Amino acid sequence: MILGSNEAITKNSQLGLPLQNAVYPVKIDGKTYNLHDTVGLEERSSNANGARAAGSLYRLVADLSNAGGINLLVYVVKCNNRPAEILRKNYNLLHHSFCNSEVPIVVVVTGCEDVKPTMDTWWIDNEASFTKAGMSFDGHACVCAYRGRKIYSGSRDDLVEDSVGLVRQLVVENCRSNGWKRVRHSSSKPSR
DSSP states (O other): OOSSSSOSOOOSOOTTSOOOOEEEEEEETTEEEEEEEOOOTTOOSSHHHHHHHHHHHHHHHHHHHHTTOBOOEEEEEETTOOSOHHHHHHHIIIIIIITTTOSOEEEEEEOOTTOSSOTTHHHHHHHHHHHHTTOOOSEEEEOOOOOOSBOSSSBHHHHHHHHHHHHHHHHHHHOOSSOBOOOOOOOOOOOO
C-alpha cells in the first residue's frame, strides 16, 4: 500500500513459507525510507514456527542495529483483533525486549473500511484497551488496505488512497532522524 505498487507480496497465511524479511525503499516527501516487511508473529501454526518467526525478527533487529540503527517500529494489527494476550506478547517482544523501549512505535490498524462513521472511530473505541494491556503508541492510523468492491459512499480505492496518505504521514512524523543501536556490553573475563 505504501509503495504504491504490488511489489510486496502479501498472503493470507505464511504457513509453509520461508521465514524471511524483505526491504522496500520508498520515497516520501523526497526522502527515502527503507521499509522492512517482516514475517508476522501471529502467522504461526505451532510453537516451532513462532520461535522461528521471533528468531528471524530478532536477527533483523540486530542486523539493522549494526547497520545504522532502527528509526521506527510499525505494529500492524487487524481491526477485528482486540488487545488479546498474543498482541501484548508480540508488542512486548518487539518493543521492550528487542528494542529496549528505545524506538518509537506506531500502530496501523487494517480492515477499518466498514467502521462507522469514520475509520478512526475504531481507535477511539479501542485505544483504552491497548493502554490497559500496557501497549503505548507514538501514533496510529486506521486504514483500508484492500482495493476492490464499492462501499457505502465512494469506493474502497478512495479509502486506500486516503490510507496511503495517513500511513506515509505517520512514518514521516514519527521516524527518528538517528537510528537506535543496540548497546553491546563487553564481557569482562577474569584474569588468570
